[in-house]
Amino acid sequence: MTGYILKRLLSAIPVLLGITVIVFLIMAMIPGDPATAILGSYATPDNVEKLNRDLGLDKPLVAQYFIWLGNMLTGDFGTSFALNRPVLDEVLERFNATLILAGTAFLICSVLGIIAGVVSASRQYGFADKSITFAVLLGISIPSFFLGMMMILFFSVNLRWFPVSGMWPVYGDRNLWVLLNHLTLPALALAVVATGVIARLSRSAMLEVLRQDFIRTARAKGVHERGVIWRHALKAAMVSIIPVLGIQAGFVLSGAVYIEMVFQWPGVGRMLVDAILKRDILLVQGGVVFVAACYVLFNIAVDVAQSLLDPRIKT
Amino acid sequence: MTAFFRLLARNRLALAGLIVMTVVVILALLTPLLPLADPDVTDTGNRFQPPFSEGALLGTDHLGRDLLSRLMWGTRLSLAVGFAAAIAAATIGAAIGIIAGFYGGRTDNIIMRGVDMLMAFPYILLALAIVAALGPGLLNALIAVAAVNVPFFARNIRGITVGIAHKEFVDAARLAGLSNARIILTEILPNVVPVIVIAMSTTIGWMILETAGLSFLGLGSQPPQADLGSMLGEARSALITNPHTSIVPGVMILIIVMSINLLGDGIRDALDPRLKSGALSRPMAATNVDRKETPPAATGRGLLEVQALETQFHVKNRVYKAVGGVDLHVEPGECLGIIGESGSGKSVTALSVMGLVASPPGVITGGAVRYEGEDLVGAPYRKLRSMRGKNVAYIFQDPLATLHPLYKVGDQLIEAIRSHRPIGKDEGRKTAIELLKSVRIPNPEKRISDYPHELSGGMRQRVGIAMALANEPDIIIADEPTTALDVTVQAQILSLLDDLRRSRGLAIVFITHDFGVVAQLCDRVAVMYAGRIIEEGTTAEVLENPMHPYTARLMACVPELGEGKRRLEAIRGLPPVVDKLPPGCAFADRCERVQDVCRQGEIPLEGEEGRAVRCLFPVTEPPPADAKPAQSQEAAE
Ligand code: SF4
Numbered sequence: 001m002t003g004y005i006l007k008r009l010l011s012a013i014p015v016l017l018g019i020t021v022i023v024f025l026i027m028a029m030i031p032g033d034p035a036t037a038i039l040g041s042y043a044t045p046d047n048v049e050k051l052n053r054d055l056g057l058d059k060p061l062v063a064q065y066f067i068w069l070g071n072m073l074t075g076d077f078g079t080s081f082a083l084n085r086p087v088l089d090e091v092l093e094r095f096n097a098t099l100i101l102a103g104t105a106f107l108i109c110s111v112l113g114i115i116a117g118v119v120s121a122s123r124q125y126g127f128a129d130k131s132i133t134f135a136v137l138l139g140i141s142i143p144s145f146f147l148g149m150m151m152i153l154f155f156s157v158n159l160r161w162f163p164v165s166g167m168w169p170v171y172g173d174r175n176l177w178v179l180l181n182h183l184t185l186p187a188l189a190l191a192v193v194a195t196g197v198i199a200r201l202s203r204s205a206m207l208e209v210l211r212q213d214f215i216r217t218a219r220a221k222g223v224h225e226r227g228v229i230w231r232h233a234l235k236a237a238m239v240s241i242i243p244v245l246g247i248q249a250g251f252v253l254s255g256a257v258y259i260e261m262v263f264q265w266p267g268v269g270r271m272l273v274d275a276i277l278k279r280d281i282l283l284v285q286g287g288v289v290f291v292a293a294c295y296v297l298f299n300i301a302v303d304v305a306q307s308l309l310d311p312r313i314k315t
Numbered sequence: 316m317t318a319f320f321r322l323l324a325r326n327r328l329a330l331a332g333l334i335v336m337t338v339v340v341i342l343a344l345l346t347p348l349l350p351l352a353d354p355d356v357t358d359t360g361n362r363f364q365p366p367f368s369e370g371a372l373l374g375t376d377h378l379g380r381d382l383l384s385r386l387m388w389g390t391r392l393s394l395a396v397g398f399a400a401a402i403a404a405a406t407i408g409a410a411i412g413i414i415a416g417f418y419g420g421r422t423d424n425i426i427m428r429g430v431d432m433l434m435a436f437p438y439i440l441l442a443l444a445i446v447a448a449l450g451p452g453l454l455n456a457l458i459a460v461a462a463v464n465v466p467f468f469a470r471n472i473r474g475i476t477v478g479i480a481h482k483e484f485v486d487a488a489r490l491a492g493l494s495n496a497r498i499i500l501t502e503i504l505p506n507v508v509p510v511i512v513i514a515m516s517t518t519i520g521w522m523i524l525e526t527a528g529l530s531f532l533g534l535g536s537q538p539p540q541a542d543l544g545s546m547l548g549e550a551r552s553a554l555i556t557n558p559h560t561s562i563v564p565g566v567m568i569l570i571i572v573m574s575i576n577l578l579g580d581g582i583r584d585a586l587d588p589r590l591k592s593g594a595l596s597r598p599m600a601a602t603n604v605d606r607k608e609t610p611p612a613a614t615g616r617g618l619l620e621v622q623a624l625e626t627q628f629h630v631k632n633r634v635y636k637a638v639g640g641v642d643l644h645v646e647p648g649e650c651l652g653i654i655g656e657s658g659s660g661k662s663v664t665a666l667s668v669m670g671l672v673a674s675p676p677g678v679i680t681g682g683a684v685r686y687e688g689e690d691l692v693g694a695p696y697r698k699l700r701s702m703r704g705k706n707v708a709y710i711f712q713d714p715l716a717t718l719h720p721l722y723k724v725g726d727q728l729i730e731a732i733r734s735h736r737p738i739g740k741d742e743g744r745k746t747a748i749e750l751l752k753s754v755r756i757p758n759p760e761k762r763i764s765d766y767p768h769e770l771s772g773g774m775r776q777r778v779g780i781a782m783a784l785a786n787e788p789d790i791i792i793a794d795e796p797t798t799a800l801d802v803t804v805q806a807q808i809l810s811l812l813d814d815l816r817r818s819r820g821l822a823i824v825f826i827t828h829d830f831g832v833v834a835q836l837c838d839r840v841a842v843m844y845a846g847r848i849i850e851e852g853t854t855a856e857v858l859e860n861p862m863h864p865y866t867a868r869l870m871a872c873v874p875e876l877g878e879g880k881r882r883l884e885a886i887r888g889l890p891p892v893v894d895k896l897p898p899g900c901a902f903a904d905r906c907e908r909v910q911d912v913c914r915q916g917e918i919p920l921e922g923e924e925g926r927a928v929r930c931l932f933p934v935t936e937p938p939p940a941d942a943k944p945a946q947s948q949e950a951a952e
Pocket of ligand 1: 863864865900901902903904906907908909910913918929930931932933
């Protein structure tokens with residue numbers, strides 16, 4: 001197993017390099033002099049000179065890329081001029097908040113989605129199945145940012161159950177209870193679409209599996225229907241559900257950008273949008289590379305989970 | 316194609332989606348002609364008018380602009396941008412995919428590597444990076460959304476192209492000396508376009524949502540121009556005080572995306588042939604029962620008695636009579652063979668006993684299955700479950716498909732026991748090892764932690780047998796357990812079953828299409844054809860003096876008993892389809908002794924106790940064998 005994980009990690013290196021190349025190429029599309037673009041209103045001659053020295057902006061593109069890559073490998077993602085702070089520090093702090101939000105949402109959508117899919121499949125064409133199918137359709141059609149706004153309106157303003165926005169109260173203690181209180185609405189709003197997609201795919205994966213011979217065997221040996229569905233069928237269906245979870249994690253991470261805007265959540269998505277509007281190029285660059293790299297690593301974890309589940313995968 | 320549209324039309328939700336979408340598109344197209352207020356004229360004195368106020372049906376926004384007008388113009392813009400992004404993404408993606416798929420080799424490799432890299436991004440990061448480089452703006456947002464979706468199209472279209480690039484008509488075009496560009500344009504593209512269109516139609520909703528999202532973030536359309544996303548984004552600051560300014564554009568996005576999703580689902584369902592046949596139905600825990608007549612009274616014959624069993628498959632409007640009135644019984648310790656071609660109903664008969672026929676589409680429509688006199692057809696599920704594996708156990712044909720692929724064989728054995736009585740961990744392990752030992756699996760201590768795919772076919776079937784033995788049942792129903800195995804392994808499994816039967820006093824119902832197997836194992840045999848028993852008797856009687864012409868033909872096909880390769884299919888003609896059974900004898904069309912009376916009405920299964928045939932002109936009269944019919948057989952040939 002360790003060998004397999006190592007192998008997968010090694011195979012991620014070209015992907016990670018590819019990500020840096022793509023981000024670098026996109027950033028190279030910026031029109032005009034890069035130093036001035038990066039510095040914006042901070043473009044004093046001194047700053048321009050320093051930046052050129054640090055990033056090699058006066059050198060050819062290829063050399064620039066390797067300087068940038070080398071810097072990142074030593075943990076130097078550059079400095080955000082707008083924030084006057086190292087990019088990596090800011091990204092790490094913000095990513096932490098995103099991780100809490102997206103991680104919770106991912107947990108919610110995985111658990112609820114799979115349960116809904118299994119229930120739907122095991123009661124095919126029944127009332128539960130039809131209600132779930134309809135809810136799923138609604139869920140995957142509603143834009144998460146609009147849903148988030150409506151949730152604020154209803155649960156925060158009308159019912160006053162949850163705070164309107166933010167991750168922490170402006171005053172007062174920062175404990176788990178307070179965090180959960182702030183987290184509930186954004187995490188739910190973020191989870192809805194992915195829950196729908198996962199429910200849908202789980203349902204069809206279950207229907208596919210339930211027709212297979214080993215299900216009949218389980219029934220023939222007297223396994224209770226509950227065990228047939230939740231042990232035999234679900235375990236086999238997980239083989240096709242897990243990759244979907246990996247893909248949906250990417251969508252949850254993407255959706256987090258909107259939800260962070262709606263709920264004023266101090267995450268990396270809001271940071272990126274702010275940075276784009278302020279033309280804080282280095283912050284965008286560093287943030288995108290960092291989050292994309294984390295996503296690649298997460299997908300390796302998904303592959304490992306898959307190989308743990310399915311002994312037929314050669315490790 | 317017309318069938319496709321008919322299917323789409325039958326899906327009412329998809330139709331509703333289509334209608335709503337059409338209305339929205341038409342309204343968006345007509346917007347410039349409608350008598351609407353100017354969407355960009357601000358009137359701060361009239362800001363935040365509620366809906367249904369004078370002069371503003373949906374109210375006004377934070378600058379006093381007419382919301383209805385802004386909604387219509389915004390919808391128009393959002394739709395246009397979404398469609399444009401979809402078309403751009405589809406065109407570029409398809410071009411990349413076709414080139415990769417058509418040229419293959421290195422080109423393909425490099426392109427697809429790049430595509431994989433792009434897909435390694437959560438899509439919004441890529442979009443944000445592009446917008447960051449190009450600067451905020453509607454056109455740049457469009458470019459970003461299109462670019463992000465290019466890999467999806469490239470990958471799909473490449474797959475299709477690879478399939479087409481190796482078809483004969485492409486090879487023919489190459490031989491004819493056409494240039495690659497010509498081939499792509501004239502041979503590949505026409506075949507790929509429908510796929511592109513369908514992929515596009517299912518992603519347009521998504522594109523509209525994404526561009527709206529970027530605008531919502533303030534990265535798309537810039538004021539005063541507004542699409543639905545930026546309307547929502549601008550309204551956000553007034554969400555609590557004036558929610559209607561948010562709800563109006565938000566609901567519109569919801570309506571558009573939902574109708575497109577409905578339509579997309581309809582298209583997908585219409586294209587998926589499995590849904591057409593309804594084959595994606597999940598089998599229930601027990602076969603449905605729908606008996607019109609009260610079952611026959613118990614006769615007290617045998618440990619297990621099947622009486623006038625009828626099992627049908629109801630698919631759409633057709634009824635397949637898989638089992639059309641079968642009577643069987645097994646005594647304790649006896650081995651009964653059921654032999655027949657595939658489709659003769661032998662397996663369905665066997666599965667009906669414990670309600671294991673897949674349902675839907677299977678329905679037991681008549682008869683009774685009695686275990687120690689008690690009728691199991693229509694018994695509550697709880698009752699059936701408690702008997703499955705405990706009183707009547709099954710062994711199935713292909714153990715690779717019938718064992719769970721993701722559980723260790725030891726755990727599957729323990730589960731079989733645990734389904735009927737609680738058992739501790741250590742005891743379970745010990746019992747599992749003993750079970751494997753009893754089916755002569757070497758090194759059982761190690762084998763219990765193997766997965767099914769790690770065992771050989773013969774070993775797997777031994778596991779299947781061990782599982783059937785786990786709860787010491789009285790009866791084992793073996794449904795072609797040796798068919799998937801090669802001849803030597805087959806012989807081993809058969810002798811194992813025979814030993815187990817003798818040492819444990821098991822009754823075995825052995826389903827097979829192989830007379831050799833029957834001869835080796837069975838005390839009595841029933842021959843099935845088109846869902847009914849056509850001959851039965853002791854194995855010796857049936858094998859030596861077959862009475863039904865069908866059995867006789869089969870025997871003639873099997874010169875040497877025990878040769879596993881001899882299959883019943885070796886007989887001329889095909890058995891009748893069981894949804895259109897002819898009146899009279901089902902074998903008439905293949906029979907060489909057929910007379911007119913054979914086709915006129917029901918032919919009963921007649922004979923003395925235990926030896927019977929369903930034929931008006933049997934090959935041999937019931938013993939002693941008579942010379943005359945044998946002559947007439949020669950005459951018939
Ligand atoms: S009943 Fe007639 S047609 Fe049928 S098997 Fe006998 S002889 Fe042949």
